[in-house]
Amino acid sequence: MKTGIHPEYRDVLFFDVSCDKKFVIKSTIQTDLTETFEGQEYPLVKLDISSESHPFYTGTQKIVDSEGRIEKFRKKFGGAYASKLKK
Numbered sequence: 001m002k003t004g005i006h007p008e009y010r011d012v013l014f015f016d017v018s019c020d021k022k023f024v025i026k027s028t029i030q031t032d033l034t035e036t037f038e039g040q041e042y043p044l045v046k047l048d049i050s051s052e053s054h055p056f057y058t059g060t061q062k063i064v065d066s067e068g069r070i071e072k073f074r075k076k077f078g079g080a081y082a083s084k085l086k087k
Contacts, residue, residue: 013042014050021052 007028013035015022022037033044 011042013037013044014047015044016047016050016052018049019053021050023050023052 009026009028011024012027012029012031013022013024014027015035024037024042027045029043029045031043031045033046034041035044036042
């Protein structure tokens with residue numbers, strides 16, 4: 001194996017925001033966030049979905065709407081749609 005070309009693995013804290021679960025695994029991901037977990041400080045990565053909340057692993061269907069329906073509508077149609085309704 002060549003030396004100096006492989007990424008450095010380190011313990012990283014992953015936080016699933018949809019079900020408030022935290023877990024630590026080794027990863028090469030880069031992040032500026034940190035958080036203390038079980039007495040140690042780890043780099044933090046926030047996830048929308050993980051094996052703790054994914055329907056394939058949990059066996060239950062759960063709709064995760066992190067952005068919100070109204071915000072998605074406004075982002076998609078913006079002010080153009082609202083101005084057409086007023087006319």
